[in-house]
Amino acid sequence: MHIATQDLLAYVRGDLSESVRLQYEAHFVNCKKCLEQVQNAIYLREYSDTIWSSWTAGEHRRAIRQQKLADVLASVLSATPALRNEAQAWIDQVGRGTGNAWRLLLDRTAQITALAQGSVSHGQFEFRLQPVVAGIGSPEGEAEAWKRIVRGSELLANGRFEDAESELKQASALDIRSTGSAEGTLDHCGRRLVDLSVDAHRGSVLIKSRSLQEGACGFAVLIPEQEGLDGMVAVFDAITEEAYALAEFRDVPSGRYSVEFSPSVTVD
Numbered sequence: 001m002h003i004a005t006q007d008l009l010a011y012v013r014g015d016l017s018e019s020v021r022l023q024y025e026a027h028f029v030n031c032k033k034c035l036e037q038v039q040n041a042i043y044l045r046e047y048s049d050t051i052w053s054s055w056t057a058g059e060h061r062r063a064i065r066q067q068k069l070a071d072v073l074a075s076v077l078s079a080t081p082a083l084r085n086e087a088q089a090w091i092d093q094v095g096r097g098t099g100n101a102w103r104l105l106l107d108r109t110a111q112i113t114a115l116a117q118g119s120v121s122h123g124q125f126e127f128r129l130q131p132v133v134a135g136i137g138s139p140e141g142e143a144e145a146w147k148r149i150v151r152g153s154e155l156l157a158n159g160r161f162e163d164a165e166s167e168l169k170q171a172s173a174l175d176i177r178s179t180g181s182a183e184g185t186l187d188h189c190g191r192r193l194v195d196l197s198v199d200a201h202r203g204s205v206l207i208k209s210r211s212l213q214e215g216a217c218g219f220a221v222l223i224p225e226q227e228g229l230d231g232m233v234a235v236f237d238a239i240t241e242e243a244y245a246l247a248e249f250r251d252v253p254s255g256r257y258s259v260e261f262s263p264s265v266t267v268d
């Protein structure tokens with residue numbers, strides 16, 4: 001006999017008497033299913049805060065990101081002659097243009113991924129986020145949890161703290177079982193430009209571009225939104241039999257990132 005979800009959540013909230021708590025803990029020792037469920041609930045409960053704070057980036061985080069992009073482009077300019085023109089075009093674009101980006105959160109230890117699509121104004125470095133898929137739990141649970149996390153963030157941004165807390169609590173109360181891969185697409189005027197998939201288990205970020213001009217040297221950068229991680233560059237290789245080019249980041253460390261594209265990847 002397993003512990004009911006409602007009771008597991010009461011355990012996570014600390015709402016149980018000492019004797020019931022001990023009884024449940026004895027059950028966790030013998031029952032992997034209940035243990036996993038309770039660990040996941042605890043994890044998401046803690047994680048809601050991290051997700052919210054990472055998606056409402058403050059000046060500090062924006063400054064880090066801007067600096068990292070500049071660093072990555074500078075390193076591309078000096079280290080990879082083939083990409084020099086493209087990197088220079090991007091540097092020229094930064095400061096006046098608006099680009100497309102994804103924001104992603106990758107935790108390889110807990111195998112959790114969250115992904116959002118947005119546009120980025122290089123002058124302001126503000127994301128306007130549109131959640132795509134959150135790789136947490138069952139598809140239904142993901143959709144519901146994600147909706148609540150986003151709504152909670154909005155409420156919090158508007159100073160409605162109690163409503164925000166309620167949304168985030170409900171997000172953390174959803175049944176969370178499976179793990180983290182997420183997919184997103186970027187369309188422009190009804191045309192598919194880019195597909196992105198993230199796998200928290202392998203630590204990979206795979207990007208297909210369907211709009212890269214023949215002979216262009218497009219690349220993507222993965223920019224950490226926290227300190228202590230380096231930016232990464234992935235170059236698109238044409239898959240000749242297929243109508244797309246492929247770029248992959250491998251062995252990506254856990255963290256919060258944004259993914260951006262050099263001009264020739266998303267420009268028509």
Ligand SMILES: [Zn+2]
Binds near residue numbers: 001031
């Ligand atoms: Zn059990």
